[in-house]
Amino acid sequence: MSLLIILSATAVTLARVSVKIRATDTNDEAAEAVTSPCGEQAYAKGLRKHLANKATEARQQLASLRQRGKEWATAALAETSAEQRCNYRALSAKAQSLEEQATATANQISATVGDALQHLDAQIGILDALLTTGKLTLQEDANKHSPTGQASVNIKLKLIASSTPVCAAVSDATKLRQPEAPPEYNKLLKLKVTAPNQLLNNFNEPTISIGGFQSCNGNSGSNLNIGAALQSCTQQSAGTSTLTFTQSRPRPAYTATTVALRHDNKHNGKCQNEEQATSDRPDHSKKLAYLVCKALDQSQAPAPSVNELSGTTLKTDPIVKLTLRNCLPQFQHIADTTDSEQSKQIEEYIEQTFHKNSNDFKTNYMDILTKDSHTSRSEKTSAQKSITGISNAQERTAIVSHAEGIRNVKELEAAKKDAPAADTKNEEKCKGKPQGECKEKDGCEFKDGKCKHKEGVKSENDEKNTNTTGSNSFVIKKAPLLLAVLFL
Structure with a gap:
């Protein structure tokens, strides 16, 4: 029974080790x-x-x-x-x-x-x-050696590039x-x-062979110092010594950390x-x-x-909700855009207006900007141009200022339609009066040889007039002007 328990415990341990390894x-x-x-x-x-x-x-x-x-x-x-x-x-x-x-x-x-x-x-x-x-490897700097006169010789060597690369490219x-x-x-x-301190470990290793000896077999083996290596070597004859150079890769050839x-x-x-x-x-x-x-x-x-924007992702976005609440009159009654219950109406508007998926959003709010759908009025000519085709401030203002001008014209026309009709009584009151009787207190002024109603000035009688249509009539007449300002 105990053997089974041991085997079972071992299996569990091995399984845990296996899980850790994986x-x-x-x-x-x-x-x-x-x-x-x-x-x-x-x-x-x-x-x-x-x-x-x-x-x-x-x-x-x-x-x-x-x-x-x-x-x-x-x-x-x-x-x-x-x-x-x-x-x-x-x-x-x-x-x-x-x-x-x-x-x-x-x-x-x-x-x-x-x-x-x-x-x-x-x-x-x-x-x-x-x-x-x-x-790099060593090479004999030929004909530049010299004895020192003190039982030694200076051997002149130089570094040259070898044909043995450090590694295969x-x-x-x-x-x-x-x-x-x-x-x-x-x-x-x-x-x-x-590392910098590992560079020399990866350099090629040069070997210098000194030749031209009559005999050189006193010592054998390797790992000898220079004295032991040359101990039994005798020169064959004057001027016959030679130097040859070889190189090999170090072992190990790569010592990176x-x-x-x-x-x-x-x-x-x-x-x-x-x-x-x-x-x-x-x-x-x-x-x-x-x-x-x-x-x-x-x-x-x-x-x-x-790229991933859509009505779905934007409907709860704080800055989008804030902008539309402030900009669109139908949402200006919302007191708190962070309140989900109060913002339900604006969130539904955002999801519907900007579309539920990103592809439809891209089509209607990104790709559409590539279409030549805006009038660009430059110094001399007018043409249709796309928003994405604008390349500088001059081209941008040619579109934006023209659109603003069109809106201004429409607002002025609307203001004229909604403005109160000219007070014909005041016109009649001033009409035909001689200069001496043309008084400003009556809302008149003598101009261009005639007595006329002075614009922007109310006569004393005007102040006493009673608005029989009620106080709300003024607000109703001016409301379109207010909305026009809000929409700018």
């Missing part, structure tokens, strides 16, 4: 396949390009948001419909809000990625130096894996880094090595790994975008 994430296969300074450099260059592209994408996203917000703001000014002007103004406010978020994100990415790029550039430079100087990081495949930088868990980026080797694990990276004397390899890890995390932060 739970560990795997490193990017391309990073794992680095086996030489050439591979390390190819991976570093690819990683640098990846991070630089992420920073560029963030800036492009910010520029796109800024442009979209400007287009919606222009559409709000160019629209003939007061309701659509409010709708576009709400979208412009939303785009501006997203732009503020995108600016913060882009700045964070730029700063974090910038630090990583700076250190990746330094590491790529270190590897460049290794690949260039590591293949790797053109780009996609060549590291077999079969070839792009690296998965977001899965990077371990980075191989050659493997640095872990994240705790627990998890793709979503927290970046480690912060203490070593931020100390007064930071560890070169660990600082690079830490900065790369932080840059990878920051570059994966979701960027704000208008």
Whole structure:
């Protein structure tokens, strides 16, 4: 019975170990396949390009948001419909809000990625130096040797580039894996880094052979000092000694340090090595790994975008609700836009107006801006132009100012229709009076040789007139003017 219990407990333990093993994430296969300074450099260059592209994408996203917000703001000014002007103004406010978020994100990415790029550039430079100087070898500087006169000889040597490379070139990081495949930088868990103090370990090792001896077989073996190696060597004859040079790769040929980026080797694990990276004397390899890890995390932060907007996503958006509550008369009775019960009506309007799915929203509030549907009145000519076709302030004002002018004309015409009819009594009262009787107190003025009613001046009798239609008549007449101002 006890044996069964032991076996059962062992099985459970093995199962737990198995689960733990499976739970560990795997490193990017391309990073794992680095086996030489050439591979390390190819991976570093690819990683640098990846991070630089992420920073560029963030800036492009910010520029796109800024442009979209400007287009919606222009559409709000160019629209003939007061309701659509409010709708576009709400979208412009939303785009501006997203732009503020995108600016913060882009700045964070730029700063974090910038630090990583700076250190990746330094590491790529270190590897460049290794690949260039590591293949140097020694050569005799012929006819420049000299005896010292003190039982010794100076042998003159020089460094030259050899034909033996430090490693086989790797053109780009996609060549590291077999079969070839792009690296998965977001899965990077371990980075191989050659530190500056490891450079010499990767240099080619030169060997100098001294020849021309009559005999040289007193000692055999290896690992001898120079005295022991030459102890029984005698020169064959004057001037017959020779120097030859060979070189070989060191063993091991690659001595980079493997640095872990994240705790627990998890793709979503927290970046480690912060203490070593931020100390007064930071560890070169660990600082690079830490900065790369932080840059990878920051570059994966979701960027704000208008591409997924719709009535469904906008109906609870605070800035959209606020804009429409203030702009549209039918919603101005709402006291608190943060109260879901009070805002129910405006939320239904937003969902219906801006459509429930993002494709319909895109068609009606983004793609439509590409159509030549607005009159652009320039200095001499007029033409139909799209909002997205505007390329400068001159073109923008040609559309916006023309639309504003059309609205002003309509408002003036409406004001004339709604204005009270001229007081014919006052006109008659002043008409035909001689200059001496043309008094301002009667609302008259003598002008152009005639006595006329003075505009904007009430006579004394006017002040005493009773409004038989009721006090509300004035408000009703002026209401359209008030609405016109609200819709601007």
